[in-house]
Amino acid sequence: MTTLPPSDKALVPFVSVENMMKLVHHIGIEKMLTGLADYIEDDFKRWELFDKTPRVASHSAEGVIELMPTSDGEVYGFKYVNGHPKNTKAGLQTVTAFGLLADVSNGYPVLLSEMTVLTALRTAATSALVARYLAPKGADTMAMIGAGAQSEFQSMAMKAICGLKSVRLYDIDPAATEKAARNLQGMGLSVVACESAEEAMEGAQIITTCTADKQYATILTDNMVGSGVHINAIGGDCPGKTELAPGVLERSSIFVEYPEQTRIEGEIQQLAADHPVTELWRVMNGEAQGRTSAQQITLFDSVGFAIEDFSALRYIRDHIGGTDYYLELDLLADPDDPRDLFGMLQRAGA
Numbered sequence: 062m063t064t065l066p067p068s069d070k071a072l073v074p075f076v077s078v079e080n081m082m083k084l085v086h087h088i089g090i091e092k093m094l095t096g097l098a099d100y101i102e103d104d105f106k107r108w109e110l111f112d113k114t115p116r117v118a119s120h121s122a123e124g125v126i127e128l129m130p131t132s133d134g135e136v137y138g139f140k141y142v143n144g145h146p147k148n149t150k151a152g153l154q155t156v157t158a159f160g161l162l163a164d165v166s167n168g169y170p171v172l173l174s175e176m177t178v179l180t181a182l183r184t185a186a187t188s189a190l191v192a193r194y195l196a197p198k199g200a201d202t203m204a205m206i207g208a209g210a211q212s213e214f215q216s217m218a219m220k221a222i223c224g225l226k227s228v229r230l231y232d233i234d235p236a237a238t239e240k241a242a243r244n245l246q247g248m249g250l251s252v253v254a255c256e257s258a259e260e261a262m263e264g265a266q267i268i269t270t271c272t273a274d275k276q277y278a279t280i281l282t283d284n285m286v287g288s289g290v291h292i293n294a295i296g297g298d299c300p301g302k303t304e305l306a307p308g309v310l311e312r313s314s315i316f317v318e319y320p321e322q323t324r325i326e327g328e329i330q331q332l333a334a335d336h337p338v339t340e341l342w343r344v345m346n347g348e349a350q351g352r353t354s355a356q357q358i359t360l361f362d363s364v365g366f367a368i369e370d371f372s373a374l375r376y377i378r379d380h381i382g383g384t385d386y387y388l389e390l391d392l393l394a395d396p397d398d399p400r401d402l403f404g405m406l407q408r409a410g411a
């Protein structure tokens with residue numbers, strides 16, 4: 062068998078999990094979270110340019126597998142992501158992901174990347190970016206309910222981007238609370254492990270719910286939520302999978318990424334289809350108001366939208382140049398004559 066080494070046209074930069082972790086350490090996690098938030102904000106501000114569609118979801122009894130595509134007309138991107146809440150019991154992640162950017166002019170991929178770590182970073186960066194617009198002035202304490210894979214990322218992004226000083230952790234599984242408390246030691250936050258969601262919420266101006274359950278759960282009941290807080294609701298992101306009591310939603314000003322997707326997947330699936338919500342890109346562009354009073358309850362009904370992944374991949378593409386944190390993957394067939402794909406295959410077997 063005679064095969065030549067792949068040509069440049071065959072190669073696509075690939076960022077593995079190992080290299081993603083090296084890149085995060087090279088840049089520094091707080092600097093990277095801040096940089097990701099800047100890229101996401103830039104893309105939200107040019108929202109109208111993008112192709113947008115609710116993500117394409119394939120549901121099963123155990124979880125969901127989703128494709129999240131978008132394009133700004135020059136670059137196309139998509140993410141493959143799953144959500145399987147029972148996975149951790151089998152030693153697997155609830156959420157894993159990978160994604161790709163491609164050149165719209167010829168359709169050739171220009172980056173393939175792991176996105177399990179990157180999704181945690183981009184979700185946290187988005188939450189903190191949104192909290193910077195909506196949280197009450199001077200908010201420095203967060204209740205973190207659900208201390209799984211995303212929780213430390215959420216805490217660090219709120220520190221880096223919003224000036225969070227203290228995080229109060231609660232998970233239904235004390236081992237998860239302990240794990241997050243341990244991981245956050247020495248990271249510049251005051252960390253308090255709590256024994257109930259109510260205790261975690263004491264004195265918190267930001268309440269993050271980040272639990273995983275494939276059902277309607279009630280992490281926050283109506284009487285748990287006082288006025289003047291910002292709720293960052295991460296875990297309700299699938300049909301039939303929510304975290305907040307409808308009464309909390311009724312009392313909140315609700316902010317969303319892409320209403321067409323959030324009405325299917327977010328907390329607001331519990332409300333009438335015409336319940337008023339504000340699109341975050343409009344707030345970022347100054348076209349809509351964010352928080353208007355200190356007493357208001359603002360709610361980011363986060364489900365995760367394709368543009369955030371596009372921004373995150375764009376950030377990675379801009380930051381791997383000149384580093385060793387990627388491999389060249391032989392991903393694309395490149396016959397000498399573009400129409401002689403079969404001949405290339407035949408010669409490889411000779």
Ligand SMILES: NC(=O)c1ccc[n+]([C@@H]2O[C@H](COP(=O)([O-])OP(=O)(O)OC[C@H]3O[C@@H](n4cnc5c(N)ncnc54)[C@H](O)[C@@H]3O)[C@@H](O)[C@H]2O)c1
Pocket residue numbers: 144146149155156180184206207208209210211212231232233234237271272273274278280294295296297298363364365366
């Ligand atoms: N909005 C987004 O953009 C986005 C992005 C990524 C993940 N998510 C979602 O965020 C959630 C968390 O993801 P993860 O990767 O951290 O999952 P994970 O499974 O690692 O952690 C979830 C944690 O929630 C805890 N939990 C479950 N029920 C609880 C309850 N009633 N009270 C307190 N804690 C409870 C579990 O014990 C677990 O530790 C998932 O639902 C996931 O689908 C959303």
